[in-house]
Amino acid sequence: MDAVQIVFLVLLWGVPIFRFIQEYRKMNEEEHAEIKASLKNPLYYLDDGFRYIGFLLMFTGMIASIPVIQHIGAAILFIGWFYGGLDHLDKSVKQSVGLMLFAVLMAGVYYLIWA
Numbered sequence: 069m070d071a072v073q074i075v076f077l078v079l080l081w082g083v084p085i086f087r088f089i090q091e092y093r094k095m096n097e098e099e100h101a102e103i104k105a106s107l108k109n110p111l112y113y114l115d116d117g118f119r120y121i122g123f124l125l126m127f128t129g130m131i132a133s134i135p136v137i138q139h140i141g142a143a144i145l146f147i148g149w150f151y152g153g154l155d156h157l158d159k160s161v162k163q164s165v166g167l168m169l170f171a172v173l174m175a176g177v178y179y180l181i182w183a
Contacts, residue, residue: 069132076131081124115155118148139182146175 092103106112122145129138153168 073131077128080127080131084120084124111155114151115148118144118151122146122148135182142175142178142182146171146178149174 092100095103122141122143125141126138126145127141129135129141149171150168153164153166153171156167157164
């Protein structure tokens with residue numbers, strides 16, 4: 069890996085972590101408790117956690133030229149999108165089906181491009 073790739077990886081992982089810490093410090097105690105409660109809920113990781121970690125892993129694999137990490141990240145991302153559609157089902161059926169369809173279509177496009 070050359071220096072440019074290392075800089076991109078540090079920025080890719082460092083900026084979101086730094087921003088989260090910065091925003092967390094600005095919150096009051098009630099918001100701290102809410103964040104802690106959501107992080108203890110395993111369903112949070114299926115929705116938001118899978119999407120964030122999936123994006124980071126997918127782009128890390130692309131930058132570092134490690135296809136295994138890229139494919140794992142893409143799979144996690146598509147699972148997060150699909151679960152997000154299931155989670156949104158009680159609010160809007162159209163949007164939920166649209167998000168699940170988007171996840172399946174993007175998984176198919178990803179497979180056609182990278183396989």
